[in-house]
């Protein structure tokens with residue numbers, strides 16, 4: 001699984017270096033791919049750090065696959081290399097939700113469709129018992145363009161089965177993120193919720209209620 005098929009050590013610089021990982025564009029058996037290397041954390045004892053990084057890598061690979069089986073687009077996992085805390089993923093083209101929100105002239109008209117589709121996809125994930133765990137607009141991509149179905153990346157903090165609290169936190173983060181990135185964030189969140197109820201018709205009410213409680217708790221903490 002590891003050595004022989006390892007992608008060429010890319011001379012490329014990481015295209016993204018988040019809090020947790022470095023993403024590098026590589027070729028995988030001729031396909032455009034992203035290598036995700038989970039960084040070590042020096043403040044954790046090494047054995048604990050190794051274990052956490054392995055668990056998150058394994059968790060992410062599992063959830064990426066399971067999300068697809070729920071009908072939610074995610075990158076295909078080409079390889080898992082646990083000793084190196086590394087995944088090789090299909091590279092998804094297309095803008096992030098963040099890029100759409102920040103685009104100049106992006107008003108409610110242009111954004112309602114993509115945001116509603118995002119809500120529906122998250123609803124489907126939740127209805128299937130999964131939470132995302134780090135739902136910022138950089139982790140939502142539109143591989144078929146803004147009018148197509150969205151895809152989720154970065155599921156390493158997700159859970160399945162997810163608790164009501166975990167699903168509520170997902171919804172709360174979306175509200176915060178939309179509000180911080182767009183002047184019409186609240187209207188967009190309402191559009192998002194419409195999509196969400198379509199994707200999660202049974203569970204929508206209780207998750208929305210929990211998200212409101214979380215918001216209140218944070219506000220009055």
Ligand SMILES: Nc1ncnc2c1ncn2[C@@H]1O[C@H](COP(=O)(O)OP(=O)(O)O)[C@@H](O)[C@H]1O
Nearest residue numbers: 016018019020021075089090091092138153154
């Ligand atoms: N498979 C992919 N295809 C295209 N872009 C990706 C892919 N995976 C991640 N990205 C981009 O790189 C960013 C960082 O990757 P992510 O998995 O979120 O790492 P981190 O855990 O460091 O946040 C994402 O927010 C996304 O915009």
Ligand SMILES: [Mg+2]
Nearest residue numbers: 018138139154
């Ligand atoms: Mg991320």
